[in-house]
Amino acid sequence: MIQNTDAADAPIAEPDGARGIGTGLTILFAFACGALAANLYYAQPLVALIGADTGLPVSLESFIVTAAQVGYAIGLVLLVPLGDIVENRKLILATTALNLVSLAGLALLPGLAALFAMTLLVGITSCAAQMIVPLAANLAPASQRGAVVGNVMTGLLGGILLARPIASFLAEYLGWRGVFGVSGLAVGAILVAGLFLVPERRPSAGKGYGDLIASLGRLFIEEPVLRRRGLYHAAMFASFSMFWTAAPIILFREPFNFTSSGVALFTLAGVFGVFAAPVAGRLADRGHARRGTVIAISLAIAAFVLAWFGKTVFWPLLLAGIVIDLGVQANLVLGQREIYQLNETIRNRLNAVYMTTFFLGGALGSSLASPLLENFGWAAICLVGAGLPAAALTYFAISEGRTTHASGA
Template identity: 80%
Template sequence: MFKRADRPLRPSALPDDPLKPVHVMTATSDAETGSTLASEPKGIGTVLTILFAFACGALAANLYYAQPLVALIGRDTGLAVSLESLIVTAAQAGYAIGLILLVPLGDIFENRKLILATMVLNLFSLAGLALLPGLFALFSMTLLVGITSVGAQMIVPLAASLAPAHKRGEIVGNVMTGLLGGILLARPVASFLAEHVGWRGVFGVSGLVVALILATGYFIIPSRQPRTGKGYRELIGSLGHLFVSEPVLRRRGLYHAAMFASFSMFWTAAPVILFREPFAFSPGEVALFTLAGVFGVVAAPVAGRLADRGHTHVGTMVAICLAIAAFVLAWFGQTTFWPLLLAGIVIDLGVQANLVLGQREIYQLDESIRNRLNAVYMTTFFLGGAIGSALASPLLETFGWTAVCLVGAGLPASALAYFLLVEREG
């Protein structure tokens, strides 16, 4: 009989030196995939956790650097104003492609080599974006940056696999703190750097950061070799089956799709009204406003610890209610700044907490398919975020800020209704 991979480990199984690579070998059979992992998690040290968090943040930030820079990039490259937003679209489209086509490879290829190879490609694409002239290079390199930034979504499942079951939520929460911090800091950091080194310099600096992480990771990221009988086509084809056959994965993906849609709607529409009267903010002041979201990173480790203590049910309700409350606050922010600022903090707290709670739940399903579980989960709510961003401008321009707040609150409210309908406290 094989041992269950989620059984808590003895203290003696943890590594003495957090810098020393841990070669993970599990012994879990997987009836759905016909695969076997030959290892049992040996733990994850503090240094490796910090590296994973930093790497996830640096890679995820690549998707958001262009958002405050599209006008500057457009002027420099001769891109029509009406097409400038396609720069961001290219990065997001690339990320979606990577989630579907690359992240599942973590279930069949050795994880360390896959992560490092993806980061090498990310480094080259960032260099191309910083150095190569012309619109074709701009869009092709931006697309490739998005595709290869999914290395972050290979790291999170690896961290979950290395962590003992009784600390899995805490470890995932800590790693996700770095990823979310990268997302939330990307916009203000890009605005600040662009004033000093130009928009190309922003991606050059990002490349230097990725290179540093790559060099460090080469020595301390542990090996993890999954064993599966699936080929690549069968692997990708199984993604849709997982969404249908795994109710926990499906529910958590849909909850967070609604949450992330409201999140994207808020952060797309709020800067627009700040540029207008009565606020008339400058781009720099709007960049400072976006820093409000940084407070949301504290929710990730707290949510992870709550999940480890068995409070996922209550935590999910609180997280969703925070998103609803954020838009109630935001409704008072059309002419007053402080409610809008508080709304930015509250919605980030709710969304980041719900993200980690969802990941903690899906990573408990089957460790041998964690990369595919993560790919389906991320793709599901990523599509929700795209819908939220797409709705923000038409709602604001046609019906006004009140409509944005009503729809923004309605999305998580629908998730809460679904949650109360189908979930039972365990």
């Protein structure tokens, strides 16, 4: 439990789940979270196509993915905490509307400047997904909160895992711009439904915006569980982003010569990661979070050992995609469980700090993918990709060996 929460972090006074949440609204929230989160991943299998179309140098192609992830981190820091002080319905709908505008710009506006500006804005405004999850938790009765949040997170996870194959399939017929056009249609439908279905939630007056944002840095510095879990997953997400940005690039080349549809089938391997979430949750609930963390991080290392043999042989690459998704999704669930136990009154900010930390790691991984691949080859991807989770495992062994906090993390 957080020991350094000051008076400024006092609970927001409001009825606990006073309005309730029905099945229809839960489905809308799950679909919205999935569609918004997917925006960050559509470009991963498309960077080679986007680069060829826009004249972007090959060594810089992965920075397209980086721009979306950096944008998301900005949104997590600057926008998501507003859910603690601003009426939630207006905040979510306004952010979603800006997401729709940015997707339209990405699909229609020419030039590299527009490409990166709109990608950054898509990333920033896709953080609306992380405003919806706390709203669902606040609307749900305490007795149903876990189930409701679990259902909404299933939608978010599904969007992440399906984004890559959907993007590859659509690009085969509509081009890369068409992928973001279709995403815009989905977000537009969500916005219209939200105007009618999303209820209001008015937090009690509390922090000013400056104090709210400043408290995020204090949480990272003062709360060791949050800091450790954020850094573990930053390393994991960096290796994850590196793999899923670089692997489609080599599949378009000799000896594979995949089409976009072929890459789509390959990226479907990531869907197996969804099976890691319930297993990781059960391990944590039974007091095995530490053991689960070791297993999850070790899976990421093993994935790059497999990937080492995948430069010219397909099946090790396919297996590596399955294994890394299993490890990363398991570690995400374990980390979320630990931070959500810290202080229920500031979950929006805890969530913002955790997500920002590891998405910055993801941005680092995706930014390294093209330069490493072009200058040093696939072996460099595998070495750095394995080294990042190995560093996290070392940090885990050093830091967690010195503490025996009650959560069993």
